[in-house]
Amino acid sequence: MQIDNSEERIRNIHQDLLEVYGEQDWHDDKDGVRQLLVTILSQNVADENTARAAENLFKDFKNYEEIENASVDELADSINPAGLPQTKAQRIQRTLKALREHGDKEDYSVEFLGDMEDSDAQDWLEEIKGIGPKTASVLLNFHFDADVMPVDTHVERIAKRFRLIPFSASNGKAHELLNEAVPHDIKNSFHMLIIEHGKNNCSARNPTCEETKLKRYCSRYELVENGDLTPEEYPPEEME
Ligand code: SF4
The missing domain is CATH 1.10.340.30 (Hypothetical protein; domain 2)
Structure with a gap:
């Protein structure tokens, strides 16, 4: 499975996340x-x-x-x-x-x-x-509002499942790759929505895959939920 982090694909994912979870509040503390x-x-x-x-x-x-x-x-x-x-x-x-x-x-x-x-x-x-x-x-x-993308564990896990970055990417590399790939105007919103997806559906161990339309982007869904691999076999070596 190839990495695909084209702008068009990222904007489509963002749009679907918005439809599922709605726009998230921007938490600027002011201080x-x-x-x-x-x-x-x-x-x-x-x-x-x-x-x-x-x-x-x-x-x-x-x-x-x-x-x-x-x-x-x-x-x-x-x-x-x-x-x-x-x-x-x-x-x-x-x-x-x-x-x-x-x-x-x-x-x-x-x-x-x-x-x-x-x-x-x-x-x-x-x-x-x-x-x-x-x-x-x-x-x-x-x-x-700097053009930098915070990458926490939810963002890193889901970006890998969505094939935006390789599974072998360290957290530092994930930052670098997502920073380059995600357009500035949706960076904050994309970050917040992915976290929402991680908290609500896409947990590390027991994702609730049938619940959202986001599964169409997901390599785990394609390989595990369709029965080609067991959860333990995911991700396959060729995706590393
Ligand atoms: S299909 Fe499942 S594993 Fe994939 S992104 Fe959705 S909840 Fe996560």
Whole structure:
């Protein structure tokens, strides 16, 4: 099965996703620093846990300075619902330090990133240990409408099932390929809708394939639901 990530096919998928799930809200926090910290909290955890951790964080600390200067244990305790609390506490403090030390103002702001080329802004963020392509591109896409595509596990899994990218692509490569393939004007919407599809139907283990018209794009549906392969045999080697 060949990879097909032509613009026409991607726009057709997007259109069908829209018909199934409707347009999704654009979650721009307005405060880019807050958005970045919440995205760090959201790494590898369910939305409900992220929301609880974020609520604690912004209730327990009055401002970004307090968060940066708190002890790691105190901060970890506050954000515990997000999982990996010590690690995420350190990521948050490193991020705030980097933002404060950028420029002359000693304040906490991400707005300077909006003046950079998208790729430079992405590189600047990824220099901070613990910020990877997904976290960086969530901020850049949602807050600055930059031409970058956040690729989380849902997006990566479904893009592979839809043959938009090869199964062998690492997460970094998936970012690169989807960034190139998905047109800027639908990047945010496509990202949000694919996540919706992942949450509602296209789970990793038990996808509910008969439920939506999206199956027409899906290699798994073609091979597994039609009986050519067992779920364990999917994806076949030639798709790697
Ligand atoms: S057909 Fe099944 S596996 Fe394929 S995209 Fe739809 S829900 Fe996912």
